[in-house]
Amino acid sequence: MKQDYEGIIQQAKDVLDKNWTGTFTRPGALLYHHQWSWDSAFVAIGYSHYDQFRAEREMRTLFEGQWSNGMIPHIIFAAQADDYFPSPAFWETEKCPLAPRNRRTSGITQPPVHAIAVLRMYRQAQDIEQSHAFLAEAFPRLKAWHEYLHRERDPQQEGLVYIRHPWESQDNSPIWDAVWKHMQLRPEDIPVYHRMDTVNVISTDRPRNTDYDRYTYLVKFYAARNYDEAQIAQKCPFLVQDVLFNALLCQADRDLAEIARILGEDPTPFEQWAKQTAQAINNKLWDEEHGIYIDYDLVAKTHIHTHVVAGFLPLFAGIPDADRAQKMYNYLNTSAFWRLDEDAYPIATYNRNMPDFEATRYWRGPAWINIDWLLYHGLKQYGYTTYAEHMRDKMITLVQNSGFYEYFNPLNGEGHGTYQFSWTAALLIDWIKNEILA
Numbered sequence: 001m002k003q004d005y006e007g008i009i010q011q012a013k014d015v016l017d018k019n020w021t022g023t024f025t026r027p028g029a030l031l032y033h034h035q036w037s038w039d040s041a042f043v044a045i046g047y048s049h050y051d052q053f054r055a056e057r058e059m060r061t062l063f064e065g066q067w068s069n070g071m072i073p074h075i076i077f078a079a080q081a082d083d084y085f086p087s088p089a090f091w092e093t094e095k096c097p098l099a100p101r102n103r104r105t106s107g108i109t110q111p112p113v114h115a116i117a118v119l120r121m122y123r124q125a126q127d128i129e130q131s132h133a134f135l136a137e138a139f140p141r142l143k144a145w146h147e148y149l150h151r152e153r154d155p156q157q158e159g160l161v162y163i164r165h166p167w168e169s170q171d172n173s174p175i176w177d178a179v180w181k182h183m184q185l186r187p188e189d190i191p192v193y194h195r196m197d198t199v200n201v202i203s204t205d206r207p208r209n210t211d212y213d214r215y216t217y218l219v220k221f222y223a224a225r226n227y228d229e230a231q232i233a234q235k236c237p238f239l240v241q242d243v244l245f246n247a248l249l250c251q252a253d254r255d256l257a258e259i260a261r262i263l264g265e266d267p268t269p270f271e272q273w274a275k276q277t278a279q280a281i282n283n284k285l286w287d288e289e290h291g292i293y294i295d296y297d298l299v300a301k302t303h304i305h306t307h308v309v310a311g312f313l314p315l316f317a318g319i320p321d322a323d324r325a326q327k328m329y330n331y332l333n334t335s336a337f338w339r340l341d342e343d344a345y346p347i348a349t350y351n352r353n354m355p356d357f358e359a360t361r362y363w364r365g366p367a368w369i370n371i372d373w374l375l376y377h378g379l380k381q382y383g384y385t386t387y388a389e390h391m392r393d394k395m396i397t398l399v400q401n402s403g404f405y406e407y408f409n410p411l412n413g414e415g416h417g418t419y420q421f422s423w424t425a426a427l428l429i430d431w432i433k434n435e436i437l438a
Contacts, residue, residue, distance in 0.1 A: 005432050008400050012425035015404045016046065019422045020054065021078070024061040028406060028418030030200040033083055035062060035076040037110040039423050041117035042370055046426025048121040049433045055121050056134045059114070063141045065103040067096075069229075070148030072114065073105035074167060085196045086219055096227035107219070107227045108165045111245050112149060115142045115252040119259055124434075136263055142256055149249060150273055152229040159273075159280030160241040161249060162298055164232060165218050169242045170363040172207035174350050175295050175306045176238075180214060182300055183237040191216045205360050205416045214238075239298040243285055244310035247293075248374075250277040251317035278319045286320075287311075291327030307351045308363075309337055309371055315378025325382045333387060338410070345398050346372055346391040348410040359409045360416045366407035369395055373427045376435075392431055399428055 019026040024035040025043045032039075040062045047055035065076035073093075081087050081104060088104040099105060118138050125131030153161035163169050166176050190213045197206050207215075218238055225231040233239065253274035257267035285293045287303075292311040295304040312328050314320055320328060333340055338347040350357050350365050358364040372395050379388035398413050399405075404424045405415025 005437065008396070009429055009432060012046070012404065012429050013050070015420045015425035016043065016422055018420060024058055024076075025054075025422050027422050029420040031197060031418045034078050034081065035065070037062060037072050037074045037076075038113050038370075041113040042373075042423040043426045044117045045120050046423075046429040048124040049429055052121075052126050052131065056131075059118065059121075059134075059138060062114075063138070065100055065105045066141060066145065067098045067100065067105075067148075069098045069152065070144035070146075071098075071109055071152075072112075072145050074108050074110040075106040077104040083196065085194060086216065090191075090193070090216075091219060092223040093227060095223060098227070107222050108168050110168055111248045112145065112252045113248055114145065115256040115259065116248070118142065119255040122259075122262070132262075135259060139256075139259055139263055139265065142259070146249075146253060146256060146270065146273065155233060158241075158284070159276035160246050160284065160296070162239045163242045163245050164222075164236050164238055166211075166215065166238070169240075169244050170308070170310060170349070172211050172361070173306075173308055173310075173363045174354070174356060175240075175242075175304050175308060176211075177356075178304045178306065179238055179240065179297055179299070180210075183214060185213060185217055189217055191220050201417060205362065207362055237299055240304070241285065241296040241298060242310075243281070243293045243295055244313055246277055246281055246285075247310075247313045247317045247319060250274050250281065250314075250319060253277065254317070274317075278317065281314055281319050282324075286324065291324070291331040307336070307354075309347050309349050309375070313371075313374055313378065315382060316374045317378075318381060322382070329379070329382075329384050329387070338391065340387050340390060345408060345410045345413045346394050347375065352410070359411050360414075362407070362417070365410065366416060367395070367398075367410040368407045369399070369424050369427050373431065376431075389435075392435065396428060396431060399424060404428075 016025060018029060024040060026033050027036050027039040040058050044055040044058045047058065066072050077088050091107050093099040093105055093107045122131050122135050149161045193216050195212060222232055253270045257270035260267040260270060281293060284296060287294045292307055293314050294311060297304055312332055315325060336351045336353050338344060345367055347367055348365055349363050349368060349371065360366060372391055376388045376392050398408055402408060402413055402415040404420050406417030406421040408415055
């Protein structure tokens with residue numbers, strides 16, 4: 001059995017080698033030449049199986065871009081940043097006194113998977129003493145990060161943090177269509193910008209220009225307020241309590257509590273946060289009629305009744321009870337997402353039966369390995385092992401057949417987006433090493 005996987009593991013390592021810069025790993029060879037926050041966390045998980053130094057260096061470099069209020073920005077730019085839009089000049093984060101002076105970054109964040117990654121790195125470390133030292137080094141960074149989210153992004157102390165930009169979760173997800181309806185822009189509201197993402201990737205794989213109009217408007221909205229969270233929260237047209245972000249935060253708080261216990265620190269604050277968030281997700285974001293969790297728009301004060309695969313990710317954090325988990329599984333295991341006995345590929349990011357489903361356009365339909373990886377672990381802990389393992393094996397086969405793409409057409413398995421994508425390689429290594437060859 002081991003011999004069957006040696007080739008694909010080596011190919012995955014080759015992808016990571018090509019994208020390694022010496023201090024961090026680029027997400028992809030064509031489009032993403034800088035450091036992305038949750039990409040690095042997933043990549044570090046993959047590295048932890050065979051290169052402890054790189055895993056730890058990856059996270060250290062990310063922490064070097066952390067803001068003084070605790071926020072980990074979604075991009076830390078490399079020295080040469082003119083090849084990407086929005087560039088540091090467009091973000092204007094130097095206006096904020098909280099932004100680092102020695103690193104150029106974006107002014108938003110990404111899902112908080114970092115404590116999850118750091119704990120997995122520790123558990124898989126070859127050198128335990130070195131890993132324990134890194135754990136102690138990372139702990140105050142992670143603590144400040146989680147404090148920022150619970151303090152600044154949950155001003156009413158509901159237990160649910162909000163995101164303030166689509167790039168903080170699932171960039172062009174159909175979820176945001178409902179938000180765009182009350183965010184009507186005049187021509188003079190749209191900044192002048194020039195997209196670079198469609199130069200190396202076909203435009204039908206990428207978000208539409210109308211989406212980018214709103215993305216860029218929001219960036220300039222933050223810059224005009226010097227990235228002051230209180231001012232942003234007062235007037236921002238995009239404030240969403242997102243299922244994906246909050247479910248991952250819930251599990252990350254639990255993992256941070258475990259890191260605290262390992263280090264002899266007090267785990268109580270993190271456990272309390274996790275408990276409050278789990279209760280809030282269950283009380284506010286559950287859709288009983290359909291058996292899925294859905295986002296809440298804080299500006300419109302209404303739920304967003306759009307069903308995406310992220311609505312099943314509370315399984316990863318052990319949030320639903322057994323009855324709810326069964327309802328979720330019953331919905332997941334249908335033609336809407338991916339049925340266990342069908343020939344399609346796991347798992348469409350958006351309900352495939354919807355008229356605006358798009359099999360190749362970024363987060364409006366394609367299958368992503370990171371979402372499947374998270375869902376896999378959630379399904380297994382609830383006992384849906386057959387479905388989870390078949391999904392995993394289909395995804396591994398998909399990468400073997402199509403290559404290390406950013407995402408995949410769930411109907412025919414074709415790779416799309418950027419090629420030689422790092423988290424695809426890293427999470428494939430983790431799946432095979434931890435779940436098949438262990």
